[in-house]
Every structure is written in structure tokens, then in C-alpha cells.
Amino acid sequence: MKIKPYGDTLNDGAVQVSFTLPMALSAKAIQAAKEIAKQMNLVDPSVVHSEVGGDNFSFFIVYGAVKAQVDVSKIKVVELKKTSKTKKEIENLIEEHLDRELVFVGASTGTDAHTVGIDAIMNMKGFDGHYGLERYAGIKAINLGSQVTNEDFVRIAREEKADVLLVSQTVTQKEVHLKNLIELVELLESEGLRKDVLLIAGGARITHELAKELGYDAGFGPGSYAEDVASFAVEEIIKRKGE
Amino acid sequence: MKIKPYGDTLNDGAVQVSFTLPMALSAKAIQAAKEIAKQMNLVDPSVVHSEVGGDNFSFFIVYGAVKAQVDVSKIKVVELKKTSKTKKEIENLIEEHLDRELVFVGASTGTDAHTVGIDAIMNMKGFDGHYGLERYAGIKAINLGSQVTNEDFVRIAREEKADVLLVSQTVTQKEVHLKNLIELVELLESEGLRKDVLLIAGGARITHELAKELGYDAGFGPGSYAEDVASFAVEEIIKRKGE
Amino acid sequence: MNKLSLNQETIQSSREYAKKIAKDIQSLIDIHSTVSVERTVLRLLGIDGIDKFEVPIVNRMVDDVKENGDITKGVSVYMASALKKSQLSIDDFCEAYLNQKVKLVVDELVSKEETKSILKQYYEKQLGLIENNRLQRSALIKKYGEKKTELYVIVATGNIEEDVLQAKAAGRAGADIVAVIRSTGQSLLDYVPYGKTTEGFGGTYATQENFRIMREALDEVGEEEKRYIKLVNYASGLCMPEIAAMGALERLDVLLNDSMYGIIFRDINMKRTFIDQYFSRLINAYSGIIINTGEDNYLTTSDAILEAHTVTASQFINEAFAIEAHLPEELMGLGHAFEINPNVEDSFLLEIAHAQLARELFPNAPLKYMPPTKHINGNIFRAYQQNAMFNMVTTLTEQKIHLLGMMTEAIHTPFISDRYLAIKNAQMVQNSMKSLVNEIHYKEDGIIQKRAQFVLDNAHKLLKEISEDGMFNTLAKGVFAETKRTETGGKGLDGVFKKSDDYINVISDQLEAYFNEN
């Protein structure tokens, strides 16, 4: 089934676009904006608004019908199936299948100081009415906070005999998160620790797909809760134990 | 000089896009949105927001770097050179070069009932502090109002011996304005009147370029004032008289 | 509710002038009828459908009487007489009529009494259906409850199927009221199109079948969402009473119906409009349909600061006409709008003043408050903000029917996402500012109070003038929306006629009787 963007009629292909051009506003600039829109595959784009956005900058809003279409049946997504177990169910799973407490070590690594995300997952009080890992029976949750170097992180993981590593990355400017995330994998591998832990990343711009690409076991984006991570981790550990 | 859209760094190509897809929100839908964005020539598009926009519709906001670029030096625009004469100057021109009153007949034609635009150009009080044509010495301005059929319009133009016809078109849904504007040209031609009048269109989505394409002498879009139209018309009439 | 310290005497006196203005016109209305009124009578006898040239049967019949009979007697007597002669049921009669097997204009006309008794079963059935709709609406509203402020969106694709999709999505997103905008130009048609339609310009044709389709769709969503979702269409135009009847039959909840909109904005003849609006409102009143008046349009045409008092004056006049047509306050959706140029210093204060003024003058009316449109440009972000500011004024002044502004107002009829985002915008304001209206007082003699008092005073002056000049002269002077109209100009005058002494209209008789009892 092929689909196109929808404005008010099926297959009208309607999209809205806005951008700035580094030139003063003029009829020429408006024409340039139209050309850009055409190169974005808009048929008959209409520059519905233009405004001087500072000296030698002009801002445009364009509407048009885009030629693009996608065949939905052909789309493949690397998607984490959320099992949506409850806290209680997860705790039971640990009790039944594992003979020990699981150790989760988490941190905002590198220069990243955004702790709200990792705290949402780990802290007692949790987030949005979902308790954090610290409150789970059978889980020892160690939250190292922010700006933890990959070196310290790995050292503590080793000391604590971590089962699961939780890494939070929020700042993505100049792709700094990729750098940090990749370095951690490399460090774990060079220390021979990679296979001993479940490695999980999270953050506003993290997708499961991206995390997998970078060599993580899973990735969690906005709207994740402790039970999502915990159920993934616990099930995976049980599965691996069985193998 | 080639330019690209500008986000916060020269040539970063940053654009913002939004659209709806006719499918329920899911990881697959997000991926579909990304595919659409890629077909819009966005490199590494990032779906920064997705939301259920009704049943079986999902709404997306995407940012990305577009490959599109335009060579500004090669852009050609059909542009009306605004001579920006004042009311006084125009009145003087008429007095000096023409021996009679010029007749301007204006209307919102077809089913279009939007009169604010044509009134802004023609009525006494004008618009935004710019007096309308009714106040010009040397101009007889006849405003027929809204929903005037092309037939009535042409009839009255003939009766009044119009020098200039002013047509306003606001409703553009299903291209109804094109239909109306083209019909008028055809009617004028079939009645042998086309060459006797200056034919001018205006409206929110009218550009000079579009008007020329449709066989008009000029087109005026948003932000036009009576003196823009008057100076174009009077100069053109004087020029034609000279020829 | 008394935040503006308005002068109660000025209000009282304004109402009296308005009453005099309406009464003057009403005396003219009472002795006239129109082709549209007569067609409505036929519709309320149960006649519907079109001939092979797609001309509605009701048009065929009324034209027939006009040509071959004496329309000044009204169509009722002809229909009764023809039925008597043919001895057919009304449905069979229509079929036979289309096949030219029977005549409508017969020689022997029955008496007024007989007219009534022959037609009784038919109009009682139709009026019964309408009553049922009214009761069903009340029951549903009682069941689900009703919001203080209702979010109103439009659909306008031109295609009823697409409209349904979008209306449902809007309903699920939180819309309380959905209007199907009419196709450009429909109001100038002297007939109502028939059946399901999928092609229109800037809107979808108002047909009874389209009404039915949309009503069904909204009922479906309403049941899921546990809200009664109201359906709106437009009466104003050359077929005001017919649409009122169709809307009543299909359980529409709101109809745009202004005593003067057609005159001013569609150049429909003033007599025609005044007569039609009366009969249409009588039907609205009976069917429990809220009317929406069009004062907002004055401000899209003229300056919203300079002409604010014309809105207020017109509201008083619309109220007075509504009273003539037995509409209770609860059905008087008087219109006004947020249309001041936002670049004007303190414009937000003026908007509060105007909106609160309307609120205090008509405390029980379900006021219809229109969003900014004229000063919206293609900057959709700016528009989104203007709409948020408009939403705030509604929350601060407790408007009832809250039309949502679209961020793409200056660009196109709404996309599905425009409508969705508009609903979210309004909901955020409604929720985060829920109690603000009870929290703030306006300064005694401050900008807001003074502005409201000034507008009221000017409206009062204007009403006095109009009551002296008469409505026709007023319209000729272009007092409203700076648009001048003459008594004999405009479309549809040829459809107006003076009733003869033996004129009979079984529907209005029946309705007047009903209102006298209730």
C-alpha cells in the first residue's frame, strides 16, 4: 500500500516546509525559495510567507504537494517489542528465574549533565507515576549521576559486577553522543567486559535502531519508563541464562 | 553564488517540514515519515515529533539538512518594477500627458465575494494610510463590488469606456481563480476589447508572473497600494499612446 | 457577572430601540411571503427529491403556482386542493406530478379549514420528526453533559466523504461542534441542491443527504467519546427557511442565520431576507436549533476598532428579530469576533472589553465568538500565537461557541493537522487558565471598562438613529460593514410577494399556535 502525505484529500501530498536563506528578502529570494522547494520534490510549491529574518537573511514558509510516496508494506523497522510487564511481574520473574540480585549501573556519560532522563528510570520516585528501578525488589540500582567519564563508568561497572549498564545521552550537537556511545563500546570490548553485560542506551534522540547500530543491546527514547527497561533486561538475562 | 538553507551555520541546509500521514501512529509510521523526508532530499532526517492526529492519521515534524541548493545568479524573475510614484505625481502625469479622465473599472469576479482587497485599491479611504483610486484627480474609479460575472464586467467596461480593468480574485481552491481569470481574457478577446484596455489582476495569491502567464498586463499581490497600480497603469497608457 | 460597570439604563434603552426597529420590519414581514417560504411549506409536508433536470420538486411546484396559479394565496391551498382532487397520498401525488399525470394548480380551491385538515397528517408527521429530533438532542446532551465553552471547527473539503473523515478525526481530537462550510456561491442559488455531493469550491454543498451523512458520522464519534457533538450548517442565502427545515429534519444543532447577512454580504434583496429569516427562525425555534448571527463579518470587512459598536447594535437587532420569531435566549448564538490588528497597542485589552461586553449584554445567549482571520498572514507560527491569544479571551470572558482559529487561515481551508493543532491550542488554554476568569477583576474606570462603556454608548446612539431612520434607510447608508444596499436592489426580490387576504401557510399557522401555547 503506497501512501503520501495528507492535507485534506487522500494523496494530495500536502506538506509544510520552512527555512531561512542567507540572502536579503527580494523577489529573487522568493524565487530561490521556490527552487529549493522544487528540489525537495514539491510540485508547484507556494511561498505563503516571506519575512526579513535579520540582515541578509530571509525566512520562508512554503506549502506544496510532494511527489514522495512510500510503500508501507515494504517498510522494515528495527523495533523493540514492548512487553509492558508490571513492576510486580518483573520482580516475580527475577525471584523465580534468577538466584540473585541483578545489578544495574547507570550514568549520564561524557560531558553530558542531563540527569533527568536517567533519574526518571532509576530513582525511587520515578517519573509520571512509574516508580524507578531503585524501588524494585531484586534489583540493585546504582545511579552514578552526570558527567561520568566512560573510564570511571567501566571501572565501577567492574567493581559492582554490573549485569546491566544504562547510559543516558542527551546532548547530540555535533554528534557528540555518537562519539561517547561508541567509545564506551570500544572500551568495554578492549577490557573484555562487553559480553558480560547488557548494554542499554537512552535519551531524547536515541532510538532502538540507532542503539543496535552502535553495538548496544537496546535503545530507549522519549516516553520510556523503568518497567520498559527492566522487563527487557530481565527477560533478556533469563533468555541468555537458558542458552 | 550557490546558496542553501541556513539553520545556524552557513550551508547546513537546515529545513523544517511537517505533514500528516494517513496511517495510525507506530514505529512503522515514523519510519514512513522518515522515508518521505528522504524523498524530499533530506539527508539524515530526524523525526522530532509525532502525534496521533485523529484516527488513522499521524502528524509529524521533521528537521533535516536538505541537499537542495540554488545558484542565485541564475535565477530569473518576472518582476514588476515598482516606480513608487506618489498620488500627486501620478495626478500630474495624467494632467500633463493625457487630455482626459482615465476610467478604471474594478470588481471581484465570479463567485468571489472578497471585496476587501479591491476596496483597498479603489475606495476613497484606501488602506494602510494610502488613499484609493476614487480620490485621485484625473481618474474615474468604478468599483462594481463582489460576485460580478465576467459577462457583466465586460458589458459595463464597454459602457463606461474603461481604460483599465481591475480584477480581484481571492478564492483559489481547486484553482477556481485561474478559471475565472482565463475566462475573462477569452471573453475580452472574443468581444474584440482586449487590446483597448489595460487588464490588471490582484489578490492574495496573485503574482506578476502568474498574471503575465494568463495574458494580463500586470498582477499585484499582498501589500499593494493604489499608487502602485495607478503608476503602472498611467505610465503604461502614456507609453502606449506614444507608440 | 458584572465586571464592566455598564449602565443598565443604556442597555435597557438599546433593547427598546432594537425592539422598535424589529417591530417596524415585522409588520412588513407579516404581510409578505416568498418562494422560499412556500417551498419550505412543501418540504415540511414531506416533499423532497428532484426531477430529471435535477430541479427540486418543491421548486417545480412553487414555480408552477407562480406561473399558473395565484401564489399570493400560498402554496398550501394548492397542495391541499390538488390532493383532494387526485385523492392520492402526497408521495404518490409527487410521483404522478413528475410524470405529468396530475396538476398542482387545480380550478377548485378548498377553504382554509379544509386546507388545514387535508394537510394535517403530513405536516404533523414532519413536525413530529422534528420534535423527536429536539427531544433526542436534549436527551443526549443531558446524558453526556455540556461544556461551558464548546470548541468549534470547520470542515471544508468540498467532498462530503472527505469531510466525514476529517470531522470524525476532529471529534476524536476534542471538537465539540463541527460545521460543514458551504460551497462558495451556494447562498445565491434559489434552490437547494440534492443528494450526496463530492465536489464543491471552498466548501461542500448543503444538501439534506449531506446533513444526514454527517449527522450519522458525528453521532458515531459522539457515542464513542461520550460527548454530544454538534453539527452546524448555514441557513443564510436565498433558501434560508428551506435549510432551516432540512436542518431540523436531520437534527442539525446550529444554523448560521442572521437577519441581515444575506443583504449585506451576499447582496440579497432586503425584503426577501427579512421575510425568509423570520420563517426560518420560527422553524429553528421549534426545532431547538441555535442560530448563529454574522456580526463578525462586519469586522473582517471594516476596522474592528472603529466599527465595534456596529457589532453591538446589530446584536441587539438580531436579538429583537429572534424574539419576534419566538427564539428563547438559549438559542440566540449572537456573533462577534477577535479581529483587531494585533499590532495595535493594547489591542488585547480592547478585545477583552469587546468580548466581555457581549457576554454581559447577553448573559444567557450561547455567544458565537470568531477567531482572528483578517490580520492573520502566511506566518503560521504567528497565527498560532494569535489564536492562543484569542483562546485566552474566550476563557477570560466565558464565550459559549468558540470557533477555533486556524494557523493556515491566510493560506487554505484547513488541513487535518491545522484543525488538530487548533484544538490542542484551545485545550491547553482552557485547562491551564481554567479558573482565571474568577481570579481577576478589571480596574474601575480602566482601559477595559471605559472601552466597553464607549462601545455600548455608541451602539446605543446608532440604534436610536436606526429606529428613527428605519432599517431600509440604514442599509442604504451602508452603516454595517460599510456596504450600501437599496430596497429594490439585490437578488431574489422577484421571489417576494404580498399575501392575499385568503393566504394560508399551514406550517406557520401551526408553529405560531404552538408558540402561543408553550
Place this chain on the structure above:
Amino acid sequence: MNKLSLNQETIQSSREYAKKIAKDIQSLIDIHSTVSVERTVLRLLGIDGIDKFEVPIVNRMVDDVKENGDITKGVSVYMASALKKSQLSIDDFCEAYLNQKVKLVVDELVSKEETKSILKQYYEKQLGLIENNRLQRSALIKKYGEKKTELYVIVATGNIEEDVLQAKAAGRAGADIVAVIRSTGQSLLDYVPYGKTTEGFGGTYATQENFRIMREALDEVGEEEKRYIKLVNYASGLCMPEIAAMGALERLDVLLNDSMYGIIFRDINMKRTFIDQYFSRLINAYSGIIINTGEDNYLTTSDAILEAHTVTASQFINEAFAIEAHLPEELMGLGHAFEINPNVEDSFLLEIAHAQLARELFPNAPLKYMPPTKHINGNIFRAYQQNAMFNMVTTLTEQKIHLLGMMTEAIHTPFISDRYLAIKNAQMVQNSMKSLVNEIHYKEDGIIQKRAQFVLDNAHKLLKEISEDGMFNTLAKGVFAETKRTETGGKGLDGVFKKSDDYINVISDQLEAYFNEN
């Protein structure tokens, strides 16, 4: 300004607790210094520049004294002694020092008096430059006037050249204040980078040269636009006083400078921070630079409703520390924020209460009001609306330093168009609601008044507790932003030392003397 009926005694008592809290810490500050303080002394003697490994000379020198001399005497005496011995001017000395031709740590140390007399010409020159900047700023502000509320935007490209382009565009679009965000992580560097920089993450390095470049650019636009455009950077971090000195030399107008931000949000040792903040604020006070405190960050970390009182308590504490450092109220840019989840019913009323509370507690302070950030998501239209609502609260409560929210807050550091649209948003609110603040009263004992009183009461209780527990214990308990810090934890403790009896700091002596006179 008395819209909240606050209890004046509670306010008075809160101030007294805060004073006690600050005095307790001040007694510790007075007997300590830090490497950063000492480096600042060198900077204010006119030393700048880096060695071939890009280490700033001031770091080289202070480390040198730490290693080879006795840093507890302060760096002043070493510099004076070395100058005396080498008989070189300070510039020549530095050059020779880098070439390892002279030593800083010499055997024969001069007396306190001689230290002063040798260094006097150098620090007088630098302090003279700073004074000139202060006078020039006052003159320009006097010439162009100053707005009641100033629109503040950030640039954060990482590249000072690009920053300049954008800052100028913002200035022309109407920004009154421009902040150059620092590169992520700079606050943890125990030195200040040098020279013009074009690569940073999430911001641009704060260097003296970058300050100069941006100041020049803003002065240029300011002259064209006939407005004085203020320049902001960040002091907090391991180099607080150094940045204060650099900012003073380059005529920055505002510096982020909080007595506790580094501790809580950057895990810098608490002693280090308290000592550094004091010296940095002393310099701020002398240079007429407004400080901006960071209470807003509490609400981005914790819940804005539950923790509102911690903001108020912290404002009192920051005020008390500022008084210790001779900052007049006019330079106390205390921070707060609009961070309540907008889905909370009546959240807008709570925001008004919080903002008005800050306004009434600190009537003369140029309050810094931060926009919604935490509850902004990728829906840029929704964000644009949230920002409009935030802009309204500022207009209703007369905040001074008004940081503009960006519609792309949840996405990226601002694009040029984001900033432009944000300015237009704020301007529309400021203009269309100009007089609203004078028009409305809040209901006696209404939601707004009660909320403000409740927050004040809780802040008062918290201050009492802190004054009993002491600041160090309070920080250990995680009272602010739910973040726990220990006395000996965090970065930079190794740079703290107790002053010996013969410690001398020619700059603080000079500044204290200045403040005692003025």
C-alpha cells in the same frame, strides 16, 4: 506593587535567616582563597596569554607558586617580589618567564606594603579600564534609554563568527540582551581557554577574545538601532572569578553567577564555589555587571510545583551572599522560571503567582525569568504557544530580564529563524498587552494569592531549617534540585587553601577599600 497581600513579617524574617546562612559561610570564605582567585589577581594585574602548550600563563604561575612556593601567602606577594628582583615591567616579566629566563618564586619576599606599592600601577590600570567600561555602559544606557522588560536571546553555534552573525541579526530583530552559551563542559575546566574559537559543543568557549569580538559586534548593531544591547556570559564553574574579571575588562553586562549552581549542577566542591563566588561577585559589583542566579535549574530538574519554595529560599540566599559582596539590588538578577507542566489544571495561575511573588519580594532586582523548557516537546507549534503564555506572564508581572523561549527547545540549539520568531512572539505580547498589568487585580484570597502565600511560607520554613542545619548539611541532604553534595566531594577542592597570616590579595584589598568608601 502589592497584588498578593503578602505577609511582610514573613518576608523580613526570611531575609534574616538568609543573612545568617550567608554570614556563616562568609566567615569561612574570609579565611580561604583558591587557585582561581589567585589567577584572577594575576589577570587583574594585566597578565594574559598562553604558553606553547596552550596553558594560560596565569595557570602556569599559580601552579608554580603552589608547587615551588607557599600559595597560602597568595600570588600577589610572589609577583611583587619577582618583579622587584627582575626589575622588569610585568609584560616583559611574563615574556621572560615563558622563556624561562626569570623565576616567579624567588627567595626574598617583599612585605605587604611593598607588594601593594609595586603592583599598584598594574592593578590601577586594569581597574581603571574596568571603571571606564562601567562609565561607558552607564552613559550608553542613559543615551538610549532602557526598557522595562528586556528581551534576551542566546546564541550557541560553537563558532564565534557564526555567533556574531546571529547575534547581530537578533539585535536587529529586537533582542535587547544576547548571551553566548558556553561549550558543554567548559565549566569543569580549571582554566579559561584563550583566543578566538570556532569549535564548541552546544555553545562557544568563553574566552576574553570571544568576549571582545561579540562586544564589538553588539556595539555596532546597538549604535545603528539606537539601543544598548547587553552581552551575557557565564561565570559559574571552576573559574568564576577569572571570568568575572575578563567580563569586566570586555564590558560584559550580565554574568551568570550563582552562589550554589556549580555545587549542585556541576558537582564542583562547595567550599571552592563559595569562595570563588564571593570574589567574582566583588568584581561584578565593581564593574557594574548584573549577576544572574540559577534557581530556574531547580525546576528543570525537579517538579516546578512541589519545589517552588526552594526557588524562593534560594533567591533569599543568593541575595544575602550578594549583599556580602557589595552588590546593589540593581545588579541582583535573581533567577526563576516558568516550568510547570502546562497540562496541570490552572498551571497558568500558579505561574502568575510564582512570578508575581518573585517580583514583590525583590522589587528592585532585575529578575531573570526563564522560559518553559522541560515540558516543551518536539511539537514546535505547541512550544510557540507555551512561549506566548510565558511571555504573557512576564508582561503581567513585569519581569526585567526576559529569556525568550525557543519553539525548537526540545530539538536543537536555536536556528536563526527560531530566535527571530521568538522575538516577534514576545513583541506581539508586549505590545498588545502593554497596559494589562495595570488593569487587573487578583481576587483577595483567590488561587493566585493563596499560592504565592503558600510558597512564601514554605520558603520561610526552609530558610529557618537551613539556618539551623547550616548550608553544608543542607547541600548534603539534597534540598535543592534533589541533588546531594558533600563537603569534601566534587571537583576543585584541591584548589582551595586556607590563607596564612601574611596572605595578601592586592585586588580584594583594593576592592574592599573602594566599597568601604562608596
